[in-house]
Amino acid sequence: MHEANMNDSANVNESKDATHSLQLSEREENPTHTCTQDTSKKYSHWYGRYPWLAFIVGPPLLFLTFTALNCFMFLLFLYFAAEGRTVETSPLIMQTVFWASQTIAFVPALGAALLLCWMVNRSGRRRLWALAACGIVALLASCFNVSCTLPQTEPGTGNLCFCFAGSSRFWQSDFWHPSQAVAPLIIGVLFTFVGRDTPTDPNQNVAAEPMRVAA
Numbered sequence: 065m066h067e068a069n070m071n072d073s074a075n076v077n078e079s080k081d082a083t084h085s086l087q088l089s090e091r092e093e094n095p096t097h098t099c100t101q102d103t104s105k106k107y108s109h110w111y112g113r114y115p116w117l118a119f120i121v122g123p124p125l126l127f128l129t130f131t132a133l134n135c136f137m138f139l140l141f142l143y144f145a146a147e148g149r150t151v152e153t154s155p156l157i158m159q160t161v162f163w164a165s166q167t168i169a170f171v172p173a174l175g176a177a178l179l180l181c182w183m184v185n186r187s188g189r190r191r192l193w194a195l196a197a198c199g200i201v202a203l204l205a206s207c208f209n210v211s212c213t214l215p216q217t218e219p220g221t222g223n224l225c226f227c228f229a230g231s232s233r234f235w236q237s238d239f240w241h242p243s244q245a246v247a248p249l250i251i252g253v254l255f256t257f258v259g260r261d262t263p264t265d266p267n268q269n270v271a272a273e274p275m276r277v278a279a
Contacts, residue, residue, distance in 0.1 A: 112187030119189075119197040123180060127204050130172035135226060138164055142224075150215045158214045165212035165224065169244050173205035177248035181255040191256040198252025202245035204228075209239040 111118035142161060151158045177198045184194040207229040215222040229239040 109183075109187050111183050112189055115187070115189050115193050118183060118187075119180060119193045120200070123176060123197045123200040124204060126176045126179065127172055127201050130175045131168065131208070131226075134168050134172050138168060148219045150217055150219055152217050162212055162214055165210055168226070169205070169208060169210045169241070170247060173201050173244065173248045174251070176201045177251040181251060184255075195252045195256040198248045198255075202248040202252075205248060206240055206242050206245035208244065209241065 111122075141164060146154075146157055146161045149157055180197040180201070181194045184191060184197070209225070209227050209229070211223070211225040211227075213223040227239060
């Protein structure tokens with residue numbers, strides 16, 4: 065009886081080894097199956113399937129949307145906190161208004177650059193798309209001008225102006241501000257070249273899979 069049990073155990077082990085060998089041979093014959101699944105999953109989002117639309121055409125629209133939202137929030141703040149006030153009567157509030165107006169030149173570009181980098185990372189596309197998108201945002205931000213003149217002694221004499229450079233030689237325009245392009249460019253460069261994942265060979269992953277199954 066003891067010898068019969070040992071024979072049964074040996075037969076079971078042989079059948080398991082045969083099943084593992086069959087599975088390994090099927091994986092070796094079809095090594096692209098896993099890659100196909102990864103590719104279909106990689107571009108599951110619309111901005112992964114249409115990168116030109118998302119990361120070339122999209123950045124100007126995204127920057128303008130963020131700018132309009134920031135301007136709207138600033139105007140609400142101006143209406144509720146600074147209505148009827150001047151530098152003479154409320155100097156602290158007026159300084160807050162001035163510095164808040166300057167954020168309109170930087171915050172929309174920062175928000176657009178961060179969102180575009182997140183989209184590139186989630187889509188699985190190459191990180192150079194993020195650098196191109198952030199470059200477009202930086203160019204628009206450098207041509208965006210925000211001018212705020214505070215009312216000194218009489219309410220209602222202040223002035224707030226938003227505009228883009230309209231000249232073809234914008235670098236010679238008074239409305240060109242290269243400093244506003246630095247932040248989105250830094251974000252794009254850091255995302256593209258810092259902390260990149262080490263590329264792996266798909267064949268290496270396929271070769272490692274049988275070892276994991278056999279273990």
